[in-house]
Amino acid sequence: GQNIDQPTEMTxxxxxxxxxxxxxxxxGFNGLFWYQQHAxxxxxxxxxxxxxxxxxxxRFSSFLxxxxxxxxxxxxxxxxxxxxxxxxxxxGGGSYIPTFGRGTSLIVHP
Amino acid sequence: xxxxxxxxxxxxxxxxxxxKIECRSLDFQATTMFWYRQFPKQSxxxxxTSNEGSKATYEQGVEKDKFLINHASLTLSTLTVTSAHPxxxxxxxxxxxxxxxxxxxxxxxxxxxxxxxxx
Numbered sequence: 001g002q003n004i005d006q007p008t009e010m011t012x013x014x015x016x017x018x019x020x021x022x023x024x025x026x027x028g029f030n031g032l033f034w035y036q037q038h039a040x041x042x043x044x045x046x047x048x049x050x051x052x053x054x055x056x057x058x059r060f061s062s063f064l065x066x067x068x069x070x071x072x073x074x075x076x077x078x079x080x081x082x083x084x085x086x087x088x089x090x091x092g093g094g095s096y097i098p099t100f101g102r103g104t105s106l107i108v109h110p
Numbered sequence: 111x112x113x114x115x116x117x118x119x120x121x122x123x124x125x126x127x128x129x130k131i132e133c134r135s136l137d138f139q140a141t142t143m144f145w146y147r148q149f150p151k152q153s154x155x156x157x158x159t160s161n162e163g164s165k166a167t168y169e170q171g172v173e174k175d176k177f178l179i180n181h182a183s184l185t186l187s188t189l190t191v192t193s194a195h196p197x198x199x200x201x202x203x204x205x206x207x208x209x210x211x212x213x214x215x216x217x218x219x220x221x222x223x224x225x226x227x228x229x
């Protein structure tokens with residue numbers, strides 16, 4: 001199985017940058033997913049990292065260090081609509097199927 | 111990105127009845143789909159992996175006779191909640207994994223979810 005550790009909640013100001021950290025322990029590594037989930041809605045795919053380093057995709061970037069069991073999601077130029085839960089999901093156990101914790105609830109205020 | 115649809119988006123049913131939820135991949139073929147369940151303020155829990163043309167693989171603790179999964183085509187998987195009870199009320203979400211543009215990369219796309227309320 002896998003243990004996922006993310007902050008429960010974070011707050012940030014519109015226009016700012018925020019970094020959401022995730023540490024995990026997993027038996028067998030097959031990449032790591034990040035998702036955004038607004039309340040009452042299904043998750044939206046943000047990124048998938050399988051190699052170490054930073055992957056940039058518009059305002060969102062995701063970083064992975066496999067040796068440290070660590071990843072972060074970086075959100076730039078925050079907008080109010082970025083208020084959501086952000087889920088770090090490492091597959092494990094030799095599977096490629098992501099498994100989820102409760103995620104980090106990000107609140108963006110004016 | 112790939113589009114996954116679900117139907118219905120919400121359903122209310124009486125205790126003891128069965129409810130079928132459909133999950134479709136609209137612009138791609140999905141040999142494998144996943145069914146999740148999410149209770150309020152809880153994390154997404156994987157229920158089962160649905161494979162086209164074969165039996166679904168259920169996660170530990172999920173009753174296969176209660177949650178019937180059929181993946182009869184490359185674009186459709188269905189989840190039937192049989193003899194539903196109030197404790198089955200939840201948000202059911204399907205998803206499909208697709209290969210990404212880069213080597214060894216995957217992208218997972220979720221359907222919009224189905225909110226089931228059993229009275």
